[in-house]
Amino acid sequence: MFPLRDHNPSGRTPYVVYLLMAVNILGYLWYSTSFTSDRSLALFYAAFAATPREIMAGNAPLTLLTSMFIHGGFMHLAGNMLFLWIFGDNLEDEMGPFTFLAFYLVSGVGATLAHVISAPNSPVPLVGASGAIAGVMGGYLLLFPKARVDVLVIFIVFFRIIPIPAFLMLGIWLGLQFLGGVNADPNSGGVAYWAHAGGFVLGLLLTVPLWLRRGGPRYWQRTHGQPPHPETRYRASRIPRIPRRASPPSRPGPWGK
Secondary structure, three states: OEEEEEOOOOOOOOHHHHHHHHHHHHHHHHHHHHOOOHHHHHHHHHHHOEOHHHHHOOOOOOHHHHHHHOOOOHHHHHHHHHHHHHHHHHHHHHHOHHHHHHHHHHHHHHHHHHHHHHOOOOOOOEOOOHHHHHHHHHHHHHHOOOOEEEEEEEEOOEEEEEEEEHHHHHHHHHHHHHHHHHHOOOOOOOOOHHHHHHHHHHHHHHHHHHHHHOOOHHHHHHHOOOOOOOOOOOOOOOOOOOOOOOOOOOOOOOOOO
16 A cells, blocks of 8 residues: 555645755755765765664764665655655644654654664664654554545555545554564664654654643544544546557567577
């Protein structure tokens, strides 16, 4: 399942979300074009990515922040920015811009520390905003568990866009992170599953005070887990079907040897 959008409009312009997206995108365009050799790019990552072994030794503490704004490739960046775009505006709307920015940074640092704890001796650098964005997803789940999210479901040759409750989409995503973390080698490269899971749980916990100020369980009873405002309605989205064309009559091909 791949999320495309939610039906939860925000009441204000999400300036911090725009700012975070701009910093990540412009930063990627800069370092991906400035460091063209493998050696120079490796030195860049060594300076600004978060390496668990170095952090456990008390070195390079600022990489807990700088690593959140570095990505390993275009698809890594695009996926993270899509998730931030879908879920970040509503949390910024509820928290306010400055609180949301602090929430985002704390979630990202906590997610990186969760990865460091899972692989304290790893020399593999960690990059990406997904830990912080996982925190945003955790907060979103607490405040809007039944908000509808349009997801693209891909199963072999089956493609369909369907709306599902946020708790189902985010719950499946979180379960996959725990499953991946249990089965992955923490000292090898790949997906930092424990950073995702740690950021998600931390973001949910950091949102509890706001949820309680909204009324806690009474807030859920009042909104039924839905956004506390009219949802956005979209036209039905479908994957276009390509009509089959009649195949031309076959002709014998040449012999091959």
